[in-house]
Amino acid sequence: MNASSATPISCRRVGVRFADGRDVLAGVDLDVPAGRSVALVGPSGCGKTTLLRCIAGLQPLSAGTIEPRPEAVSAGTMAYVFQEPALLPWLDAVHNVMLPLDLVGHGAASERRAMAEHWLAEVGFSAGDLGKYPGELSGGMKMRVSLARALVTEPAILLLDEPFAALDDLLRSRLTELLLTLHARHPRTMVLVTHNIAEAILVGDDVCVFDHGRIGSRVAVDLPAPRLAQARGGAAFGRLYGAVSDALAEAAR
Amino acid sequence: MSRARIPWTQLVVEALPAAAVATGLIAFWQFAVNHWQVPAYLLPSPVQVATALWEKRDVLFHAFWVTARAALAGLVAAALVGMLLAILFSQSRMIRTAFYPYVVFLQTVPIVAIAPLLITWSGYGQRTVILVSTIIALFPILSNVTAGLLALDPNHRDLFRLYRAGRWPTLLRLRLPTAMGHLALGLRISCGLAVIGAIVGEFFVGRGSDFPGLGAVMDRWLAMGKTDALIAAVLLSSLLGLLMFAAVNLLTDRVLQKYVQGTGD
Numbered sequence: 001m002n003a004s005s006a007t008p009i010s011c012r013r014v015g016v017r018f019a020d021g022r023d024v025l026a027g028v029d030l031d032v033p034a035g036r037s038v039a040l041v042g043p044s045g046c047g048k049t050t051l052l053r054c055i056a057g058l059q060p061l062s063a064g065t066i067e068p069r070p071e072a073v074s075a076g077t078m079a080y081v082f083q084e085p086a087l088l089p090w091l092d093a094v095h096n097v098m099l100p101l102d103l104v105g106h107g108a109a110s111e112r113r114a115m116a117e118h119w120l121a122e123v124g125f126s127a128g129d130l131g132k133y134p135g136e137l138s139g140g141m142k143m144r145v146s147l148a149r150a151l152v153t154e155p156a157i158l159l160l161d162e163p164f165a166a167l168d169d170l171l172r173s174r175l176t177e178l179l180l181t182l183h184a185r186h187p188r189t190m191v192l193v194t195h196n197i198a199e200a201i202l203v204g205d206d207v208c209v210f211d212h213g214r215i216g217s218r219v220a221v222d223l224p225a226p227r228l229a230q231a232r233g234g235a236a237f238g239r240l241y242g243a244v245s246d247a248l249a250e251a252a253r
Numbered sequence: 254m255s256r257a258r259i260p261w262t263q264l265v266v267e268a269l270p271a272a273a274v275a276t277g278l279i280a281f282w283q284f285a286v287n288h289w290q291v292p293a294y295l296l297p298s299p300v301q302v303a304t305a306l307w308e309k310r311d312v313l314f315h316a317f318w319v320t321a322r323a324a325l326a327g328l329v330a331a332a333l334v335g336m337l338l339a340i341l342f343s344q345s346r347m348i349r350t351a352f353y354p355y356v357v358f359l360q361t362v363p364i365v366a367i368a369p370l371l372i373t374w375s376g377y378g379q380r381t382v383i384l385v386s387t388i389i390a391l392f393p394i395l396s397n398v399t400a401g402l403l404a405l406d407p408n409h410r411d412l413f414r415l416y417r418a419g420r421w422p423t424l425l426r427l428r429l430p431t432a433m434g435h436l437a438l439g440l441r442i443s444c445g446l447a448v449i450g451a452i453v454g455e456f457f458v459g460r461g462s463d464f465p466g467l468g469a470v471m472d473r474w475l476a477m478g479k480t481d482a483l484i485a486a487v488l489l490s491s492l493l494g495l496l497m498f499a500a501v502n503l504l505t506d507r508v509l510q511k512y513v514q515g516t517g518d
Contacts, residue, residue, distance in 0.1 A: 058411050075417040086408035090430045090512045102426070103416035133511060153416075 006035035006189045007068055007077070007156040009055060015063030016050050024050045026213035027064070037183065037190035039200035041244065042210025043252050048193040052159050055191065056080050068157075075104045076153030081163040085142035087134040087149075093120065093141075094130040097148045104153065119148040123178060140171045147175075151182070160192045164199070176202055180227060197248070201240050202227050209244065211251035219243050297481035302488070305481035312470060313482075317489050320451050320467040323379055324497060327386025328447040332440060334387065335394030342395075343402035343428060344420070353399075360392040364450065368457040377462040385454030390447040394439035401435025402428045433512035437505035444497040452490055467493070 009032040016025040024047045032038045040048040053059035056078055057070025070078060079100070087096045097116035106112060120130065123144040134142055143163060150158060160179075164172040176199055183190060183203075192203050200207045207219045221227075223236055279299050285291065286298040293301055306313065338356070342349045368385055375381040405427065413423050452468035459469025467490050474483040 053411075056411075056415055058414060075415075078415065080411070080415055082408045082411070084408060086406065086412060088409065088427070088430065090433070099412075099426075100416050103413065103418045103422060 006187055007073070008032060008034040009157060009189055009191065010067040011051070011055070011064065012066075013064035014051065014054060014061055014066060016047070016054060016059060017062040023062075023213055025054070028213070028215055030208065030215060032189050032191060034189055035187040036205045037192065037203055039192045039194055039204030039207045040210060041194060041197060041200045041207060041248060042216075043248070044195075046210040046251070047213050048210050049161050052080075052161050052191060052193050055157070056159050073156075076100060076106070077155055078157045078159065079150035079153060079155035081146055081150045081158070081160045083162045083165055085134070085139075085146040087142055087145055089134050092131045092133050093125065093137065093145050096134070096145055097152050100149060100153050106153070115152055116148070119152045120145065122151070122182065123148045139167055140175065143167065143175060144178075147179070147182075151186075154186070156188055158188050158190045160190070162193055162195065165195065172196075172199070179203060197241055197244050198237075200244065201237060207240075207244050209247040209251055216251050217247040219247065294478045294480050297484065301481045302484045305479070306485035306488070309482050309485065312465075313467075313485060313489055316465050316467045316470045316486065317493060319379075319465050320448070320455060320490070321493055321496075323382045323454070323466060324386055324444075324447045324451040324493065326383045327450055328390050328440070328444055328497070328501075330383065330387040331390035331394050331443055331447065332436075335391050335439065335443075336398055336436070338395050339398035339402055339432070340424065340429075342399045343424075349399075356392065356395060359388065364389055364453055365457075368454060371454075372457055372461065377458050377464065379458075379464075379466075381458055382451055382454035382464075382466060382468075385457075386447045386450035389450030389453070390443035393442035393446065394436065397435040397439035397442075398432050401432030404435070405431055430512050433509045437509045440501045440505060441498065444501045445494050448490065448494045448497055 009030070011028055011030040014025050014028040014030075015023065017023050028047075028051055030038070030051070040051065042048050050059055054061055055066055055070075058080075068077075087093075088099065091099065094113060094116050097120055098112045101107070101112040101115060107115075117127070117130065121127070125141065125144050125148065129137070129141065132141075134145075137145065146163070150160075164175050167175065180202065190203070192200065194200050194203075197207075201221055201223070204221055207221060208215045209217045209219070211217070219240060221240055223234075223240070282296075283299050286296060297305070338352075342353065364385060367388075368381075371381050371384055375384055409427055409431070413427055418426070451466065452471070455464055455466035455468025456472050458464045459466065459472050463469075467486050471483055471486045471490075474480075474486065
């Protein structure tokens with residue numbers, strides 16, 4: 001599967017009303033230029049994940065438009081990393097990663113396997129563990145497999161829904177670094193939902209703060225790339241952290 | 254990763270209390286029959302039962318084999334029919350709501366009430382015995398597999414939607430593997446029921462023929478007052494149920510392990 005060229009995302013007045021009559025999203029406008037990354041932060045239940053699901057085509061819109069329309073792009077153009085690794089317990093690591101290729105009917109089995117092994121190597125998964133089942137893997141290893149599964153179709157758009165939230169700080173930091181390294185090596189349009197301000201600043205070119213179903217403020221991250229975890233100690237990082245914190249506090253009122 | 258094997262010495266130690274209880278019960282049974290001079294047609298002693306088991310071993314073991322085949326065939330048929338119906342039910346809420354009540358109805362009708370009807374339709378033969386066994390064993394498999402096919406992890410369901418997997422790939426790659434653990438549970442419940450169904454079927458079939466199954470010979474020995482041979486046949490029936498349960502456990506542990514625990518062992 002050839003690397004898809006990065007695709008911009010454009011959300012216009014996106015609204016989602018749940019069956020109970022609650023407006024989870026109320027006129028969200030969001031632009032993510034091709035190859036750039038945006039981090040969405042905000043209080044719990046503010047609609048971040050719902051917007052991500054709308055972009056992926058997993059949640060129907062009540063109002064507004066999103067480009068690209070999921071049904072208008074080929075399967076595999078978008079990838080989604082869930083909060084949990086969501087691996088199929090009956091498949092070993094390499095077959096879990098092959099699954100998207102199997103589902104979109106890409107190439108011969110040997111080619112699919114080679115691609116899966118390549119992406120597992122890219123995320124730092126040991127070759128000796130390819131045949132291990134999810135029940136035999138640690139939380140961090142499972143998340144690496146989940147990341148490789150998302151990347152194996154070489155998607156133009158990568159959507160991440162708090163992918164490292166369940167991991168300890170050290171592992172979370174390592175996987176954030178891995179994500180940054182992979183993004184630098186294979187740029188793609190990326191939207192990250194997170195509760196972690198530091199993670200949002202490290203990954204996002206912009207940090208959007210949700211405020212009651214809308215994007216309340218957008219903080220441009222002007223840290224030089226690659227922004228590995230060392231950037232956390234700098235004054236610029238501290239300034240950005242303060243700006244996002246203030247916007248979050250405002251949104252929580 | 255290999256599952257930790259339990260050493261046989263530990264198995265022996267764990268089986269000791271149950272074996273001690275069995276020994277105690279048999280000893281008390283022998284003592285009670287001798288002490289209170291209980292007539293053999295009411296309750297023969299363990300020694301008399303063992304003697305009957307030995308003397309009628311040819312009839313009993315042939316009957317055991319006939320019933321085992323019928324119960325196994327009934328279980329396999331129940332598994333196949335149950336899975337096919339469950340797949341059908343999982344495809345549409347309308348199909349489920351239209352047909353599921355009749356499956357429950359079939360489950361609630363006493364099998365002894367419909368067994369004579371089944372004989373009328375299917376004759377005095379092994380086919381009817383297998384049919385009764387299948388009907389009794391069907392419901393746990395059907396209800397468990399239907400529940401399993403519908404109990405998808407929301408993230409897995411979203412993953413398949415994201416890659417636009419159609420109905421068949423979703424069924425084959427997600428729904429059926431997800432339901433394997435439920436199938437294992439259904440099989441464990443149904444294997445005992447299949448044996449009960451075969452024996453009940455043989456009771457009825459045996460009344461109109463010289464059918465050689467355990468249920469049929471039990472019915473004949475009951476009428477002849479051969480309580481010692483009857484108890485020997487009951488013990489063999491229990492042994493058959495235990496063997497079926499052990500075989501199903503072994504099979505599900507070996508074949509379905511990775512679907513349940515994700516260890517591939």
